[in-house]
Amino acid sequence: MRKKHFLLEEETTFMNHGAFGCALKDALHVSQKWQLYIERQPLRFFDRELFPHLVFVTKRLAEFVGCSPTDLVLVPNVTMAMNIIVRSQDLKAGDTVFMLGETYGAVKKLLRQVCAEQGAILQEEWLEYPLTGPGQIIRKVEETLRPGTRLAVFDHIPSKSVFINPLEEIIGICRQRGTKVLIDGAHALGVLDLNLSSLDADYYTSNCHKWFCSPKGCAFMFVKPEHQHSLRPLIISHGYGFGFNSEYIWTGLKDYTAILALHTVLDFWESVGVQRIRGYIKGLLTQAVDLLVGRWKTGLLAPREMFGSMVCVRLPESLQEDSAANYEHAETIQNALYSRYNIEVPVKALAGSLYVRVSVHIYNELEQYQELADAVEEMMSKEIQRVGGNCRCDV
Template identity: 55%
Template sequence: MAKTAKLAKRDFGSFHASNVQELLNLSEEEYEPPAFPDGLEIPSFTAESIEFGSKFRDDHTLLEKSCTFLNHGAFGGVLKETLEYAQKWQRYTERQPLRFFDRELLPHLAYVTRRLANFIGCHPKDLLLMNNATTAINTVVHSIPLEKGDVIYCLSVTYGAVKKLLKWRCQQKGAIYHEENISFPLAGPNCILDLVTKTLKPGTKLAVFDHIPSNTPFLLPVAELTKICQDRNIPILIDGAHALGSVNLQLDLFSPDFYVSNCHKWFCCPKGSAFMYVKEGRQSQIRPLIVSHGFDSGFNSEFIWTGLHDYSPFLAIHVMINFWDVIGKERILSYMYDLRRKACELLVNEWNTGMLVPEKLQGSMGLVQLPPSLSQTLDVVDYSAAEQIQNTLYHKFNIEVPVKAIQGKLFVRISAHLYNSIDEYSKLAKAVLDLLPNCKK
């Protein structure tokens, strides 16, 4: 075993950020994980003891039983075991803060980075732990050198906060913000691919795509989009905020330039955990928003320590990797996708409406049109009208589900996670029908 492999277990005083680069570069054969303090062994699971639906909600979440929670896509919902594990690390940290931050933390961050990289199909030296997808996207956008006349490209379904960032960055530099509109309903992925092929100009400085748009949750053909961009030598940034935990993400199958995702959404880790993948050839131009001790000590070292904050959400990622490894990706994704499909069918039949996109473009979230008679009682079908109905569903029925106004029509965006069951969507269907004669205030 290489001498540097022993770095993870040695207690030789302060562990510097530069050492992290060595740990991430080691092969699996050379690497040796750090020892865990007593009581902080990673929790394990047994597949036979896990039952999805309402029992999973009771056993493994902290969700209120009284609320019909169909909005996992908003801020996620933590797995009870991951939160408890993070809290154990928090308490352990405060027993001897200097020992933890100066001697123990960085080897553990390197270890969880290696495990997460293996889980999503990339090399650990190409992966960075981040606090959230927004910070990661800002990091990329601010690192791309822009000059007057340069172009940043995106689609109309790009997340609203990201659009604001792109527009502001273009305004700062005199660059051009190029947004292409997507019209619904979509027939299939070729609608997106044809549009991008025709409108993405060579020389564009950055193309930004959502893997799963938040307001209109469908699966973009990210592998094909990556090929279009890379064939034209255009860097592609994929915002996969909703992807980890809702798709079988394997980055080595399409190798985008930049990919970001949250761990706290569908992967059910504590808030404050996300990642950013940067392809090796692009790493020289990406620098952290916050300069700290790891600066100029290697790509990963620059990001591993960006000042003092709570690092326990990163360490809790171990728990969800264990969960997925034991339960199996196929079983988890099959439950969520099948439940979402059945729920959409139920709502469409109850309301006599339709879907925004075909089944082949859907994953763990879906948009179902609300009954047209509901829209007809409103003066204007817009964001405020959608919010009014969403709030009514919450305050009158204790149903948490987002309502979206898209192209003059109202839709509900349902989420389907492991704790959801079909009876919850039946409750939503009946609640909406109950609103029809009385929805306008």
């Protein structure tokens, strides 16, 4: 799979697909062909050919994620979609916006800034790790979400802790409290079966360039019909005033080729088989967990069944800090794994402990996780020390 469908270099042990994804080779080639084609006659493409292509690929993607194409628009990334949705909320002084501590860092900054501008209250609630199960998250929301909260923001799969949130139950609680729901599904497309029409979230957005493996610069934003009229695009252009879809199709000249290459990505998933791909990822994740937990004699951040294509495995005790682990210590170990062993995998400081956040995709194999296990065990015998206030790993 790696050699045939991806451009990943063989010398790197790559287990960090969750960071920026990795484009399918064929899809990247298609986007490059579109770039060359556009320049042969730019006006013909942008004025006469682009629109029906965008409509057609939007219909295909909408079918894949289970919603009407009139409720979905294509945008460059989830960050833009989150900005569009949050900045369109008509918040008043004293209104409350709810989020969990696991919310993605950039989204936290967005929510803090918007709430500060509009005088709203940002309520942040933290979970206790390790998680015992989905019920722990459901209870936290049930106990802390106050009736009348204007907006609640949840990650479908949080970037750092990577468990799958029990959205059906969480959204049900929000409905009872009269709260609109925004789901950041950056890591969900490709990993989970999505049926946005039945999920009942008010807003949902996901990246196509992560687990779905499209070229960079492609994501989608789903909005329930009753909220579309109140959404304000960040960029006002020629489509403004002509309805939800029109306002986001043309926001000035940009590179549309990642979107046009979505056909190739969808063809790949359909031809290989969605369930076959997910089955491979699930099976390899199970093997990787058994291997790492068994070798290191540690555990997971949450029960195994709460993870999809990524998992947080606790590092061995000898690599943990005497006091609570922090970002600096995590970076030291992550950089040592890369510089010494050419292993690309993130290390996260969560609830005072260090975890590796392991990604699994179809180009990964069990031998790569054995390499990680070996490298960490070798590091356990080396000295990790601080020099002049900076961390250094003597390996």
